Amino acid sequence: MKGNLVIGQSGGPTMVINQSLVGLVKEALKHEEFQGIYGAENGIVGILEERFIDLRQESDNTLEKVAFTPSSALGTCRHKPTEGDCKKVFEVFEKHSVKYFFYIGGNDSADTCHIVNEIAKKEGYELRIFHIPKTIDNDLPLNDFCPGYPSAAKYVAESFIGNDLDNRALPGVKIDVVMGRHAGWLTAAAALARQKEDDGPHLIYLPETPLSVTDFVRDIDNVYEQHGRCLVAVSEGITNANGKSIGEMLTSKKDSHGNVQLSGSGALGDMLVNYVEMHSKHKNMRVRTDTLGYAQRSFPGTQSEVDSKVAYMVGKEAILYALKGDIDGSIAISRLSKEGNDPVFETDLVELKEVAQKTRTVPKKFISESGNNVTWSFIEYARPLVGELPVKGYLEKTRVYR
């Protein structure tokens, strides 16, 4: 079926989201079914405003550079489309003879695809819609991992390598707040920083396990007594015993999805530091915090190789699925070889409604029974995704006789 194609990027940027864009465009250029190859600026918002870019005009050299550039080259949006918006999308597509729509994003973007698809079906318009997975949160169901996660996890692990070395040199308690509102995948990745026995992070708190702040202080005191220092990884989405987000209780700011804004503020970390200082047994203990920030999704030059390759692959294969007939769906990633550090990945097409608005949290097998750490299974899962990390060198420290 000949027609024009629209590709859009949605939600939070990642370090490899442009790999998917470029993988898709370069494959589409090979097939005469795709006439116009259009990029929508700022996702669904740009479609509603008819802001399209002619991606056929981009040179190969530009595309290559864009692929390795973090963040969304087409711009992105956090607009949650109404059903009315979705109808408008369909009208714009009709006007521009769009027969293929690809949307790179998380579970909200899958939902947008799903709704637009249902309307197109109802109206009898042949439109092939594909959701291409992307999210540093790693929380899409039916995927081994989500493109964007491994690179963000690598940045988090490298930050914790640095913070552990820093905390070792100038000992105290350090609490680092990591992104992830509903799922602790990215916070869990802090564990990859560990290279020897007493390396931090010594404690890891995910939103999947309700947190008692009393236990939190007790855990920190215990580690501090054992090592003379303590490095802590805390998810921005940690909840209290009643399942309420602790960060959300500290702020009333909302983002444009109506979600309380957790990132782009240091409030949660500062509150935890104050709480520890007030309630720890150890007075005069040095307590500091860092909130890792947007670098987690956009720091340049440290992308995971697996992430870059698979992100490119899902873009490319979305085109191949689109050529197979009147189908639509969400590209899902599975891992063929479960063992070893050089995993092989392949894709399937799953139904949009299976991915739309669903969240895959960190399963129990990846969380320690104590609730303040991850298991070895998690390390085995995550390490091959992230790839090699900088190796820490330590002095042996033979003591001089006094």
Next chain:
Amino acid sequence: MKGNLVIGQSGGPTMVINQSLVGLVKEALKHEEFQGIYGAENGIVGILEERFIDLRQESDNTLEKVAFTPSSALGTCRHKPTEGDCKKVFEVFEKHSVKYFFYIGGNDSADTCHIVNEIAKKEGYELRIFHIPKTIDNDLPLNDFCPGYPSAAKYVAESFIGNDLDNRALPGVKIDVVMGRHAGWLTAAAALARQKEDDGPHLIYLPETPLSVTDFVRDIDNVYEQHGRCLVAVSEGITNANGKSIGEMLTSKKDSHGNVQLSGSGALGDMLVNYVEMHSKHKNMRVRTDTLGYAQRSFPGTQSEVDSKVAYMVGKEAILYALKGDIDGSIAISRLSKEGNDPVFETDLVELKEVAQKTRTVPKKFISESGNNVTWSFIEYARPLVGELPVKGYLEKTRVYR
């Protein structure tokens, strides 16, 4: 003169401080004048407690790995020694037959060297004392740059590359807070992130220029009107019109030097966001902040090559100065070729008292007249230190006819 040698690390860690340590140890191993080669744990604190490590026992392989590992391998301290402490240092040195003392650190460490040296002179004890420069703040006088600064500057520039791409994809105001209490060198380095005309940071505020918060909001509004977004670099040490630190007014916490604690908290950024939201002409503008955090001094794997080499060189050359006779001083770095991207550096020995407790702020020629930016001279100064940065790729964006 034969005798034992003590080397210590002091103040905030850097990504290359261990290059200086290893450069010194490897050179010392070649000269029979140095008998024991001892590392003091946690700087002056470890000397007072006689916690010495026998660095002759470290393998070459370990030393190589340690050289490329960020943060202080011997541990560090923020202890400001009293004159009594300095006398105690001298006693410990006498007990352990220490004839050579090397201290890697900033201006406080130079001061420690200076005081110990004066006491040794008074007592007629032959002690050769050398201060080896290190600080991400880049604020030691008589140096072209301070080891540690180029790598921290590289991390800052890379963060701003990522944050600019992120802000471009999801437009709004982003305020990033950068380390540097009294000098704006590190904040100024954010400018290296710019690769094309409208790249951020669009505004840069250093502690050297008193800041009116009214002007701050007006500047941001102006940029926002021009670009539809605005990325801002703010030093943690910015001061108001009365010369008072704005960050210090927000917190009463002090570090062990008695300085108000600015790092390890997100308070300044959060306050600036609130202020902009309240006073901007543009309501509903998306305003976010990140406080870059300890990664600035300890992120692994992204060291500047020039920084690593020069940090190694100052350690090595400190040994060569120590062999020249009864001298002492601070190693100072000068740049031979002022032009081009491949500068050559050499060292001099300057008097300890010339460096002790002195701060070199960013000179006027590096700050724009408007006070909210850096000049091209600064870029020419800093770029060769930092070296190559990841290149951003942008789509050309040929528009599709509506």
